[in-house]
Structure formats: C-alpha cells, structure tokens
Amino acid sequence: xxxxxxxxxxxxxxxxxxxxxxxxxxxxxxxxxxxxxxxxxxxxxxxxxxxxxxxxxxxxxxxxxxxxxxxxxxxxxxxxxxxxxxxxxxxxxxxxxxxxxxxxxxxxxxxxxxxx
Amino acid sequence: xxxxxxxxxxxxxxxxxxxxxxxxxxxxxxxxxxxxxxxxxxxxxxxxxxxxxxxxxxxxxxxxxxxxxxxxxxxxxxxxxxxxxxxxxxxxxxxxxxxxxxxxxxxxxxxxxxxxxxxxxxxxxxxxxxxxxxxx
Numbered sequence: 001x002x003x004x005x006x007x008x009x010x011x012x013x014x015x016x017x018x019x020x021x022x023x024x025x026x027x028x029x030x031x032x033x034x035x036x037x038x039x040x041x042x043x044x045x046x047x048x049x050x051x052x053x054x055x056x057x058x059x060x061x062x063x064x065x066x067x068x069x070x071x072x073x074x075x076x077x078x079x080x081x082x083x084x085x086x087x088x089x090x091x092x093x094x095x096x097x098x099x100x101x102x103x104x105x106x107x108x109x110x111x112x113x114x115x116x
Numbered sequence: 117x118x119x120x121x122x123x124x125x126x127x128x129x130x131x132x133x134x135x136x137x138x139x140x141x142x143x144x145x146x147x148x149x150x151x152x153x154x155x156x157x158x159x160x161x162x163x164x165x166x167x168x169x170x171x172x173x174x175x176x177x178x179x180x181x182x183x184x185x186x187x188x189x190x191x192x193x194x195x196x197x198x199x200x201x202x203x204x205x206x207x208x209x210x211x212x213x214x215x216x217x218x219x220x221x222x223x224x225x226x227x228x229x230x231x232x233x234x235x236x237x238x239x240x241x242x243x244x245x246x247x248x249x250x251x252x
Contacts, residue, residue, distance in 0.1 A: 022152045029159040036166040043173035050177075087148055090213075091155045096206050097133060099162055103202035107169045107195040114176050114191050 027083040033099075034076045040106055041069040047113060064109065072102045129207050132214075139210060143217030150216055158209035164231075165201030168194050175242070181249040190242060197234065 044065045051058050075095055082088050132138060172194035179187055204227055211223045 020149065022149045026152045026156050026159075029156045033159045033163050033166070036163045036170070040166050040170045040173065043170055043177065047173060047177055088152065090148075090151050091158070091209075093133065093139070093210070096158060096209055100165075100202040100206045103162060103165050103169060104199040106166075107172070107199040107202075110169060110172055110176070111192055111195045114172075114188060114195075 023083045023086075023088050026088070027080050030076050030080050030083070034073050037069060037072045037102070041065055044106060044109060047110070051113070053116075061109070061113070065106075068102045068105055068109075072099060075099060129210070132210050133206055139214055139217065142214055143219060146216040151213065154209060154212045154216070157212070158205050161205035161208065162202055165198045165205060168198030168201055168235075170198075172198060179242075179246065179249075182245055186245060190238065193238065197231070201231065 045062060048058050048062050048065070051061075053061075075098055079091065079095060172191045175182075175194060176187060176191040179190075182190075208223070208225065208227075214220075215222050
C-alpha cells in the first residue's frame, strides 16, 4: 500500500483502493470458476438427456445438478460481492469446503451415471 | 511407519478444514493481499478439478467409438482426479494460510508433478486410442 508501489507519475489511487487491483483480480477468478462449474453442469445435463433411466429418476438427477450449480453460483456471488469492499475479509472456510463439496458431488454423480 | 505418519497428517489436515477458527488463532494476520493471492490459487486448483470432472464427462459423451471398458476407465480416472484436485485445493489453501500466519515457508508438494504426469499420460493414451479407433 506504500507510495513506493505506485507507479511514478500515476494518479494516486482512491483511498482504501489497492493499486495492484487484487480484489478485482480475485473477483474475476471467482467469475472464471463459476463459468467452469457451469460448463460441467451443462455437460452433466447433456448426459442426462441420453439417459435410459426412468423419467422420474432423470428428473431427480437433473434437479440435483441444478441444485449443485445454484449453490455454487450463489455462494460465489456472495464472495464476489464481498470483493466490492475496499479490503475484503478472509475467505470463510465453509465457502471453500462447500465449493469443493459441490465439485466432488458432481464427480460422484458422473461416476454413478457412467457405471450404472 | 510412513503410512502411519501419512494417515496422521491427513487426519490433522481434515480436522483443520472443519475448524477454521483454529487457523485464526495461529500467528498474526498476513497482509490481506497475500490472503487474496492464496484465495486465487485455491480457485485455480478448484477450476483444475472442475476441468478434470468436465473432461471425464467429455470422454464419456464425445468418444462413442471407444470400447465400453476403456471409456469407462478413462472417465472414472478423470472424475476421481477431479474430486481429489478439489479436496487438495482446500487442503493446500488451509496449509498456505497457516504457513503465512506463522511466517513459515509455503508448503511444498509433489501433487502438481504427479497430476501433470498423470494428465500427460492419460492424454497420450487417449490420442492413441482415438487414432486407432478411427483407422481400425
């Protein structure tokens, strides 16, 4: 945050703003991550379209995928909003665990569908 | 001996995941920008995991000419690797946060090398299989 880190001749950043744009970079990293999750959820949904299981089972599985995706996006959005503050608080551990849990569940879901 | 130590450290790591408050009790709070960098590293690993899971789905859906067993094996290997990657992302994030708070060196790991080799081998195998599948 010191003056030494600011480029010579550049305007001083607004108070409380990191000249390295760390919150912005982190916010974009969250956006990329939700995008990755969206691709995986779409692939999972596409797999369900070819499923030979009973209709009710497919609907339940599709609902599960939708729920996982919604959880992922909602939790990420919460963190993205936190990035809008000048000094974001630390990432809460439950968010990290929940996102990893969503990813693992998607993997288990895929394995279950493929094996069955 | 090595196995027992390994199991113990895995147990300690998992306990730490569930007790994040204990991380805060250690050492001093690092510059928030370092914590954000650690968070981005966590997200990058999480995306790697998601990409592997997506790759598993892709192998299953887009290689219909591959024999059933091979396709199943590749798919499951990719899905398991993706799940491991996601769990490892959390573990590494907690360990880095702890190391920063204590002022220690960041943890080293063989995981990136192992993952890179595994992905490389799997990619090579898939290329061979696809080429053989198209010509055979």
